[in-house]
Amino acid sequence: TACSSKYVLSQMHPMWQGPLVVPGGDRQSPIDIAVRKTVFDSELKPLVATYDPQTCQQIWNNGYSFLVEYDDTTDKNTLKGGPLKDKFRLCQFHFHWGESNDWGSEHTVDRRLFPAELHLVHWNSDRYTLFEEAVMEENGLAVIGVFLKVGKRHEGLQKLVDALPAIRHKDSIVEFNRFDPGCLLPANIDDYWTYHGSLTTPPLTESVSWIVMKQHIEVSHDQLAVFRSLLFTSAEEVQKSMVNNFRVQQPLRGRTVRSSFT
Numbered sequence: 032t033a034c035s036s037k038y039v040l041s042q043m044h045p046m047w048q049g050p051l052v053v054p055g056g057d058r059q060s061p062i063d064i065a066v067r068k069t070v071f072d073s074e075l076k077p078l079v080a081t082y083d084p085q086t087c088q089q090i091w092n093n094g095y096s097f098l099v100e101y102d103d104t105t106d107k108n109t110l111k112g113g114p115l116k117d118k119f120r121l122c123q124f125h126f127h128w129g130e131s132n133d134w135g136s137e138h139t140v141d142r143r144l145f146p147a148e149l150h151l152v153h154w155n156s157d158r159y160t161l162f163e164e165a166v167m168e169e170n171g172l173a174v175i176g177v178f179l180k181v182g183k184r185h186e187g188l189q190k191l192v193d194a195l196p197a198i199r200h201k202d203s204i205v206e207f208n209r210f211d212p213g214c215l216l217p218a219n220i221d222d223y224w225t226y227h228g229s230l231t232t233p234p235l236t237e238s239v240s241w242i243v244m245k246q247h248i249e250v251s252h253d254q255l256a257v258f259r260s261l262l263f264t265s266a267e268e269v270q271k272s273m274v275n276n277f278r279v280q281q282p283l284r285g286r287t288v289r290s291s292f293t
């Protein structure tokens with residue numbers, strides 16, 4: 032679907048670290064969330080996420096992560112409330128992870144790294160008709176970030192883990208239906224941090240309202256190990272494990288991170 036935006040993802044090189052700071056970029060992501068410097072905003076509303084598992088379409092390896100894509104041609108999967116003024120449509124979710132459990136997340140909390148981070152990518156369907164348009168606009172995207180910790184097995188994730196061997200190589204894709212992205216959200220989605228930032232991969236456009244959950248989810252060591260069995264490379268190339276597919280933290284440049292909780 033549109034949201035895979037191949038032109039965006041195809042510019043990514045495995046182990047992409049790219050330019051540390053985009054010239055003139057003063058709202059880049061990810062960042063470190065220094066909790067003591069966040070500002071409670073009582074105007075922030077509860078988040079309302081409504082997802083329809085039937086609109087799940089495919090899962091594919093784009094050479095940087097694996098994406099689970101949804102039909103985003105109707106308002107079946109919406110996100111509103113929180114810091115958002117408009118209604119946003121889910122187009123895909125994906126993860127970033129490390130080669131070890133000691134690092135892998137893109138955002139950090141008081142410099143603490145998590146082994147992985149989930150991103151649910153939504154675009155502003157009140158103002159734009161396609162993901163590609165929204166990705167270039169300041170109020171175009173809303174991404175929910177959820178930290179993963181290694182612990183008990185995540186039952187909902189297992190269906191996704193079982194599909195990964197079929198998309199081991201770059202550009203492989205399989206049909207994937209009836210997956211509820213809501214099962215990957217933490218129990219409490221009312222406690223989050225929010226700030227204005229960017230895509231964490233090319234084109235790095237500063238079009239993202241970030242909503243980073245305070246509460247993490249737990250997955251098992253073995254589930255995360257299957258993520259690491261994916262490859263950045265296609266079947267013809269020399270194999271490179273898909274690990275460390277995260278961008279380094281970027282300067283805050285005077286931005287304020289607001290919290291929905293005290």
Ligand SMILES: O=C1NC(=O)[C@@H](c2ccccc2)S1
Binds near residue numbers: 150152
């Ligand atoms: O949150 C993000 N994670 C990524 O890999 C970036 C991205 C880039 C293009 C499309 C969707 C997501 S932005």
Ligand SMILES: [Zn+2]
Binds near residue numbers: 125150231
């Ligand atoms: Zn991401």
